[in-house]
Amino acid sequence: MYRKPYIVLIALLVLAAGFILLMAQKPGEAKSEAAAQTALPTAVGEVIQAAQSVTPVMAAEVEMSAAQVREALVERAKQHLFKPGWVMVRETLTNFTNREEYVVVPMNGQIIPKNWVRETWLLVNEDLKVVAGYSVVKSFKGEPLLETIVSDGSFGKMIQPENLPGWQEEHWLYLDLFERMIEYDGGKSATFSLIEQGAKRLLRVFSQDFYPSAGYTEGVEGAIVSSFSTSYYDWETGQFLLSEDWAVLTDGSHKQINRLEVEVEYSPAPPAEVVARFTGEIKQ
Amino acid sequence: MKSKSISFRVFTIVFLFLVILSGEVIAAGGSKTVSGSISGITYFAEKSVYTYTTSWTASAKSSAISNISIIGYTWWTVYRICTDDVYAYYSRSENQSNRNSNYFEDIKWIDHYQYSCNPGYFVKKSASLGNHQFTLNSTHQYPYVEYVYP
Incomplete structure (x- = not known):
């Protein structure tokens, strides 16, 4: 008589255990980074049309949450920046x-x-x-x-x-980006990937916003319905390198708004x- | 009966658990609306500020339950000020409106990186303020509405 609810309960416990394990994964730890490293270049996640100064390269997805990536950058910067x-x-x-x-x-x-x-x-x-x-x-x-x-x-x-x-x-790590990501949707819409540029490995951070009503900004013809940002960090030192922000207009076209470069x-x-x-x- | 009750409870817990996991997008910020009446027609004057990941937006919205001669604003200022009282962003627009309409909206999109605070300082407040305009025949109303976040 009570078999069915017990099965559902067990399923719930398994789900909860999986969630706890996922959350318990330590930031920047070998699992995700090693996975990313071994994924280069054989298991390719995507090909990025990167910023002008960043040559298009193969990328491997980083399986970390926004909070974990933030913490990993802080740790790397503490040691190297x-x-x-x-x-x-x-x-x-x-x-x-x-x-x-x-x-x-x-x-x-x-x-x-x-x-x-x-x-x-x-x-x-x-x-x-x-x-x-x-x-x-x-x-x-x-x-x-x-x-x-x-x-x-x-x-x-x-x-x-x-x-x-x-x-x-x-x-100087521009971590407020991560704080806004987490505030916006828990960081779920952001994606993180590792790319190679010469001898360097860069962390690419992509985030996109969608607006309930289209907005306008000076110097852009047309209404903005969405915007996205691509930022790059030196994955060894945690240094913020570059960010480019783009607006998506009602006709689907993209317009670059700005480019921020940081040198140390x-x-x-x-x-x-x-x-x-x-x-x-x-x-x- | 008892098993149905347990099943229902378990289903509810699973449902809530999945809702929490899925999350939802709620932009930080808010709005303030003032309502009034011009020759018996109800109008609403609203200002808002919302913060997103890459940008923040501010708006001025005028609406009425039916068409009026002029609907819009006489002036609208949007600013962001940092804790050192230095302006990170400032914009002022004047006399924007629609004729024979019941709706007017202007939304500014502002990039976070371009307009940032100096090191050591943080965003103190972001504001959207000004006088709306509602005109019907020769009657005018200019309600002032200000929304400041946080």
């Missing part, structure tokens, strides 16, 4: 839609550029903590537009040390004018 001394991070945002080069905020005269380069010098101590930093956003013409500075006092004056948590290594250099020392910022006043 920052070194004690000065580190310079250069972020270059190229916008492909701009009709005007910048917008002026009428309330305070602030200029918001459509294309920009942000150069940030970070002083990293022996514990791999950022103890001082200076960041400047410039237009493509080289005009400085926004400066930000921070120091715990171990280099120059003590300047807003309470902001130092936001300057640490994780900030291990600089012997910043220029004298940057060092001077830590000892003098900066204009906001």
